[in-house]
Amino acid sequence: xxxxxxxxxxxxxxxxxxxxxxxxxxxxxxxxxxCEADLLPPIEIEHKVxxxxxxxxxxxxxxxxxxxxxxxxxYISARAYLDEANKVAIYGPYESKVTxxxxxxxxxxxxxxxxxxxxxxxxxxxxxxxxxxxxxxxxLDDKPSLELCDRAYQP
Numbered sequence: 001x002x003x004x005x006x007x008x009x010x011x012x013x014x015x016x017x018x019x020x021x022x023x024x025x026x027x028x029x030x031x032x033x034x035c036e037a038d039l040l041p042p043i044e045i046e047h048k049v050x051x052x053x054x055x056x057x058x059x060x061x062x063x064x065x066x067x068x069x070x071x072x073x074x075y076i077s078a079r080a081y082l083d084e085a086n087k088v089a090i091y092g093p094y095e096s097k098v099t100x101x102x103x104x105x106x107x108x109x110x111x112x113x114x115x116x117x118x119x120x121x122x123x124x125x126x127x128x129x130x131x132x133x134x135x136x137x138x139x140l141d142d143k144p145s146l147e148l149c150d151r152a153y154q155p
Contacts, residue, residue, distance in 0.1 A: 038118070040111035042078075044068040069115075070097070071108045078116060087122035089132060 045067050052060040067078040067088075076092035093108050095101045113135060116123050121138040 038115050040069060040071060040108075040115055042067040042069050042115070067116075068097070069108075069112050071105070071111070074103055074105045074108055075100075076108065076112050078112065080120065086120060087124065088116050088120045089124040089126060090116070090135070091126055 045065060047065055048062070049064075050062040051058055052062070062081065063083065064079050064081045067080075069076040069078070069092075073096060074092070075094045075097040076090055077097075078088050078090045080088040090109075090112060093103050093105045095103045113123060117136060117138075122134060123136045124132045125135050127133050
């Protein structure tokens with residue numbers, strides 16, 4: 001994600017992001033605030049490449065970023081394949097990274113989704129028996145919202 005901040009004639013202009021490179025906001029500098037912090041950043045981000053061979057022939061290459069989130073012992077992972085870098089899928093929450101036993105922690109999931117909304121235009125989740133389902137998708141006519149910023153989340 002990139003944002004170009006320009007101050008001109010007393011106005012702050014925010015331009016560009018991964019999902020919408022248009023002007024995001026223009027207004028007086030006195031009214032401006034910029035959210036640059038995340039309440040729950042991942043504890044680790046891995047860049048992985050997995051090659052699938054049948055015999056000597058490469059059949060599939062998986063090139064992805066794997067995000068690891070932990071909170072109060074619970075664990076959520078998120079995977080973004082780089083050939084579709086605008087979307088991410090989340091897995092969890094689990095009781096721990098090791099056991100992968102499903103648990104309920106709605107506040108944790110809200111924080112992870114808020115982090116991912118600032119970076120991706122589509123967030124899916126894998127539901128057992130139902131496959132992938134979209135949790136959130138940025139629409140081109142959507143305006144930026146404070147829900148993407150830490151100031152909007154009140155546990």
